Amino acid sequence: MQTTPTVLVVMGVSGTGKSTVARSLADALGWPMEEGDDLHPEANVEKMEQGIPLTDDDRWPWLDRVGEWIDAQGRRGEPGIVTCSALKRAYRDRLRRPNVTFVHLAGTRETISRRMAARSGHFMPLSLLDSQLETLEPPGPDEQVITVDLGGTPEEEVAVVLAALDRD
Template identity: 85%
Template sequence: MEHTDASAPPTVLVVMGVSGTGKSTVAGLLSERLGWPMEEGDDLHPAANVAKMEQGVPLTDEDRWPWLDRVAAWIDDRSRTGEPGIITCSALRRAYRDRLRRPNVTFVFLSGTREVISRRMAARSGHFMPLSLLDSQLATLEPPGPDEQVITVHLGATPDEEVAQVLRAL
């Protein structure tokens, strides 16, 4: 687990990773434990993005920029009001994280093997992201570097144990 500045808790946590890593579950549990508001980043996707993903078509950078701008606006709203917050966002590439990066943002990177993630994806229901897009997400993923403010959680434990790792790092 990496965290570049343990001296002050972050104002906004961006729970990131490929689809199926448990972003919504971990973010929801963190929100409950910390008492911080949470936003589901997927809810900020334009309808055209959701339609593409439902059809199994990977998003392009051009598709993602407007969505990332909406996520960034949510982060900026928290900053303006001085409120903490938690938002889910795949944030797969460094350029995407750069769009979201603020001094008060810490990324929580949920990292796992293809096997663990595909098992989780196959077990869930009612999500627009099909298992067929996992390989394109893994190909796009640029794991955060040591110079990024990040807490890395290696998947394999229960969601409660994963959340405990994040809380310890904070």
């Protein structure tokens, strides 16, 4: 029996709708939500704004901040939702806790690039999508993950997650 409340890590490459899905899940579940992009060190944001892909060394401090948020939720005994690309298994391993479930938003390059082109005011340019797709190591069957196909509306994608949580 799980004693620490669930924390959902909504993951995927840029443009998959992590923030939209996470906010909708937070509203539906009444859980606190943290925007993982807000936890990036300023140097990371500057690199991405310039179209420079992040390295593993750039990502470790950011992933540690995300992990600290997850741990704080556990200490408070609260569930939560945080967005984080979590592209590589090593990154997910850094965030993995018994109470963490990853929500992988997965879609084709065409679907994701269309979504990225439609949004405004985000520091991640469309030019970095290919490097993110190359970096992505989709979660394996041994990982605690809910995979959501990006073929539907955000409401339909949220419904997939809520249905999967209800089965647990």
